[in-house]
Amino acid sequence: MSLVRPVSKALQFVWTAFVAAVARLDKSFSPSDTLLRIQQHTFTLSDYIYITFNVSLFTFWLYLMQSPGFPAKLLIPFLYITALAIPFTSQFFVPATPVFGWLITYYSSRFIPDSWRPNVSVVLLPTLESVLYGANISDILTRYTHPFLDILAWIPYGVGHFIIPFVVAAFLWLFRPKQALHQWARIFGWLNLTGVIIQILLPCAPPWYEVIYGLAPATYAVRGSAAGLARIDALFHGNGYTVAFGGAPVVFGAFPSLHSACATLEGLFLSHFFPQVTKFVWIYVLVLYWATMYLTHHYLIDVVGGSSLAVACFYLLLPDEVKGPFATSLPPNLGGSSMRSKYQLYDLEEPRTRSRSSANGNIMRAADYDLDDLSERESDEEEVDITFRSPVVPDAPRSAVPLIKPNTGSGAGAGAKIAASRSVGSGAPGREGHRHTASIASLIRADERAEDGWSPIASSFSGLPPTPTKAERDAQV
Template sequence: MKNNLDYPAAEATKPFGRYLATALLVSAAYVLLSALLIGFKSDQLVLAGIFTALYVSTPITRKFILGFSIFIVFWVIFDYMKAFPNYWFNEVHIGSLYNAEARLFGIHTAEGVLTPNEYFQRHSIVLADVLAGLFYLCWIPVPLGFAAYLFFRDRRSFLYFSLTFLLTNLIGFVIYYLYPAAPPWYVQEYGLDFIAGTRGNTAGLIRFDHFFNITIFQSLYTKGSNVFAAMPSLHSAYPLLVLYHSWRNNMGFMKIVFGMITVGIWFAAVYTSHHYVLDVLAGIAVATTGIILFQTLVAKSKRFARFVEGYVGMIS
């Protein structure tokens, strides 16, 4: 005869077992695929471990990680781009982009016409170095922190922001492959000739590292997926997405804060020679396109709207 006192406890273990099996299967598939495409890294085990722990721990952590899986998808795609460099598929734009920047935004000096990047390289100041580094450190923590806030405040708003973020990145990634482009620091270091496999470079952000005697940006830029992915500047797109959704959610004073961060990142991108002004403008255009496209899909596509509603229900 079945012990009725033991039955509820036995039943309670079944969902946990299913959740654990699902999490381990997904994590194992991710680690295996990553090892095949880009080689094994300890970071992959960390990500898999976080996913598994949150998925099996509690209902709220499960909903949290299911929601934030949107950002995990972004990161995995970004990481896997290392396996398929965009310069395999199209010519890298170096001189043409540099010349366009000089023609449209060139600064006339005694040395001749300089791009804004070249001008700032020659006229850097410590305060701007520090501010640029601080602003550039915001490019991922601010969107993630904003998403976490929305998750606990309004799951629908969280999902709208997160899916718009992913959609904006996908648009940017497509452009990376259609229009490979070298950043300003590449021209400063190597000239106008294409050199495949060039490693990432901290460029002007090295001054921030030197000022504080740290290696934070040096460490970050050794992990870059592709040097020739400067156009559009997704660094410039992310804070604009946050700013838009802060206005949409009527966040009061924080709208001003996010506005300052947005402009600060735009300035830092150019000041540190990581992006041309043209790259920043393209990033703004991509973010705007992502916002409009997402809103259009929700309003016009019943299938997409049902998907979003289902996702909201899953994490609520």
């Protein structure tokens, strides 16, 4: 029972992610939507270079392709353009364009005329391996074989190599924003396309050729070999790998090892977008490194070259928009966010915005008030006349606090009182704190006013003796 609940929750989350991923798909089948997007898109120089390169690449390999022949092979570009025109299919085919470029390059390379092909190097790789590492490492690893080791090498090399790329794509599609899947398809395609072009321009014999033919010069008439995977065919009483490798279009594609390159790229992507599986995926990568040499398909220098190519493609082609916290965020409709501000992108603290009202329920801080702006607004208020109490005013209140001259309208009077109260302590240039100034002036001139029989102090404190007049003070002196 302890495992049932976690497994049930995991399956429920996978199903929820699948439903959310399907909901994110563009389900339109109208080519007019695609045309509208093209019209709204602003093409840059890099876009034109990208389009020109891919059109030239596809045209070149279609020209060399002999099977299917003309005009049947024209069906390939027709179907591809149709897939690009339909929004539902274009969302997969557009980012996967480098993958299709790699596939047509790999397949059509068999039709390259022999007069165009460079000579095959047989001794270059074993010589480099002996010079760099002191021995032929792949030869050492193949001296002892065992059915258990054959199975252990076959799982990553003969099975995982063809399945893991789709597993990575599925996980990115389900649990990460769509930009992650697009970058996986793009970088995976460019990696394999670059590797195949290097193999065509720099053909090198793999270790199995040395085992079968020695160091004799190689020709393009030699068919490929399943090498160590032939033992897997014998173990399972089949011939699948023997047939597949025997008809491979690129026979002398030892350097770089695309098996190690793909495994390295898979490890980098999974470690970047799913850090929790880092140690497990790199164990798989290391086992595949060993399997490529154990099955006599690659030298150690091939493994190093393929891994270096994968690292270069990952760090040079992966854009900043899928780095940082975005890499581990969920899709928008699965509880994540696909948008990051510039402060999140560069790991900066976001500034606090000013708010002049508390309508949103937040407590306003002193920093939210702009005193200069407040003074400017108060300077525009209507001036209010202020009069001081005087003994000539009948029934005047016994206080030195100035009065505000009332207006005729009740609303205007209230507004004048508010404006006058705001003017106190505003500190605006050219304005005076009338209330405090009047009180101080009344106190200073209290002696003079006392001569006339009125004093703000005497009137305010009825329990005190009256203030003597000037004549009485002179008489006392």
